[in-house]
Amino acid sequence: MAPFRPWIGIDFGTSNSAVAYVVSDVPRLVHFDAKAQTLPTTFFFDFETRESLIGEPANRALLDGLEGRFMRALKRVLGTTLMHEKRQILNERLTFVEIIGSFLRKLKERAEAELGVPCTRVVSGRPVVFHGQNDPREEQAEADLRACYDAAGFTEVRFCPEPAAAAIATGVAGHGAFTGLVVDIGGGTSDFSVFHSSTAGIEILANHGVRIGGTDFDRAISIDHVMPLLGKGSMIRDVFGSGSSQAPNAIFNDRATWEVIPFLYTAQNRRMVEDMLKLAESPERLARLATVLQHELGHELAFAVERGKIAVNAGAQDPAIKLDMLEAGLAARLRDALVAESLSDHARRLASGAHAVLLQAGATAAQIDRVVYVGGSSLMGVVPETMRNIFPAAEHSFASVFTAVAEGLAIMAAQEAA
Numbered sequence: 001m002a003p004f005r006p007w008i009g010i011d012f013g014t015s016n017s018a019v020a021y022v023v024s025d026v027p028r029l030v031h032f033d034a035k036a037q038t039l040p041t042t043f044f045f046d047f048e049t050r051e052s053l054i055g056e057p058a059n060r061a062l063l064d065g066l067e068g069r070f071m072r073a074l075k076r077v078l079g080t081t082l083m084h085e086k087r088q089i090l091n092e093r094l095t096f097v098e099i100i101g102s103f104l105r106k107l108k109e110r111a112e113a114e115l116g117v118p119c120t121r122v123v124s125g126r127p128v129v130f131h132g133q134n135d136p137r138e139e140q141a142e143a144d145l146r147a148c149y150d151a152a153g154f155t156e157v158r159f160c161p162e163p164a165a166a167a168i169a170t171g172v173a174g175h176g177a178f179t180g181l182v183v184d185i186g187g188g189t190s191d192f193s194v195f196h197s198s199t200a201g202i203e204i205l206a207n208h209g210v211r212i213g214g215t216d217f218d219r220a221i222s223i224d225h226v227m228p229l230l231g232k233g234s235m236i237r238d239v240f241g242s243g244s245s246q247a248p249n250a251i252f253n254d255r256a257t258w259e260v261i262p263f264l265y266t267a268q269n270r271r272m273v274e275d276m277l278k279l280a281e282s283p284e285r286l287a288r289l290a291t292v293l294q295h296e297l298g299h300e301l302a303f304a305v306e307r308g309k310i311a312v313n314a315g316a317q318d319p320a321i322k323l324d325m326l327e328a329g330l331a332a333r334l335r336d337a338l339v340a341e342s343l344s345d346h347a348r349r350l351a352s353g354a355h356a357v358l359l360q361a362g363a364t365a366a367q368i369d370r371v372v373y374v375g376g377s378s379l380m381g382v383v384p385e386t387m388r389n390i391f392p393a394a395e396h397s398f399a400s401v402f403t404a405v406a407e408g409l410a411i412m413a414a415q416e417a418a
Contacts, residue, residue: 006117007123007416008020008108009407010123011162011165016038017038018402019110020407021111022414025414027407036056039056041074042054042070042071043099045090046067062303063300073188073259078144079130079137097148098151101148105153108153122154122156122158125159126159127161160412161193163182165406167182169400170372180371181195183372185213187215188213193357194206194357194363205361207360208353223256229285230285230288234276236280236281251269256302261298265293301325305321309334309339313381320333350382351386351390368394372397
């Protein structure tokens with residue numbers, strides 16, 4: 001048997017990440033514990049123990065109320081100036097390149113522990129677009145991601161569009177010849193690949209992407225249903241005169257944005273809210289916002305929104321976003337119609353993305369035999385509902401939504417090793 005060559009595939013995600021490799025032509029997923037084959041892309045820097053936690057331990061530390069700094073959705077920072085700004089993290093001044101690099105190093109070490117060999121070569125997924133078509137940050141975002149892999153100790157890095165990797169994993173599953181569309185809805189981006197599968201292999205006909213993901217779904221729901229309970233839309237009396245004006249939307253919009261939350265706990269923001277509170281016509285709502293800033297509860301709110309979103313999508317009875325961390329019994333009630341209204345703009349953009357990739361592929365909706373969904377956020381009902389309206393005659397199926405990209409990347413990694 002030929003010696004194993006340590007190329008691995010890594011799906012570094014906005015919300016969750018996965019690692020895979022190929023043994024005897026079969027992709028295998030790295031385990032992070034006895035059951036988990038994915039790792040939350042989260043960080044917690046514990047102020048008391050001075051430890052840096054990653055994944056589920058980071059999530060638990062936040063939810064247990066430990067004192068520290070929590071971070072999530074850092075993939076969305078790639079390509080921005082924030083990536084290279086040093087900031088104090090526990091005992092060091094670090095850039096986000098170094099922080100993300102430490103996460104990728106954890107993935108690398110876990111793969112090495114499972115395989116028993118050094119893993120320094122990787123095929124990494126990347127969204128079709130990080131920010132948008134023709135956005136000047138696109139080239140920088142990929143350069144930033146490469147720098148993160150360098151910081152993690154990888155010596156060779158290849159990139160592959162994430163939906164193309166999912167198409168490769170789907171195409172080797174023995175479905176015969178067909179033309180398919182991968183709809184990959186992740187935490188931060190939505191990507192589309194039109195591909196043709198045959199006995200000769202997978203041919204990628206076109207890739208397209210839009211900067212919409214599960215964190216954007218959370219943001220829209222939070223802005224519409226949670227932020228009004230924290231004072232969004234409140235009227236603030238003028239300091240001089242008898243007039244009033246609406247509280248600025250920016251702090252509420254930022255409060256609902258996963259990747260921005262860690263940067264909002266500033267003295268300036270606290271003073272601004274305190275000043276608004278003194279002049280608010282309905283101070284009880286803005287007092288909740290002051291509590292969020294004072295006790296740094298932004299991520300707890302964001303997780304509550306995510307849980308509420310999942311509950312209504314799962315058809316739970318009387319679903320709600322529970323805000324007991326602010327006030328006993330406080331909740332934002334949800335219904336399917338309310339969520340659909342909040343996500344209507346995103347649904348239109350997803351539809352536009354699907355039409356755009358068809359145009360690039362020179363295909364029509366009627367020529368798509370199968371629509372394959374991957375990515376955790378593809379489980380939201382708005383996604384298949386939107387796609388079924390465009391592709392009513394196609395077969396619609398969910399692949400391994402959390403791991404298909406990693407499996408496809410592993411297949412490509414094996415090809416690199418051959």
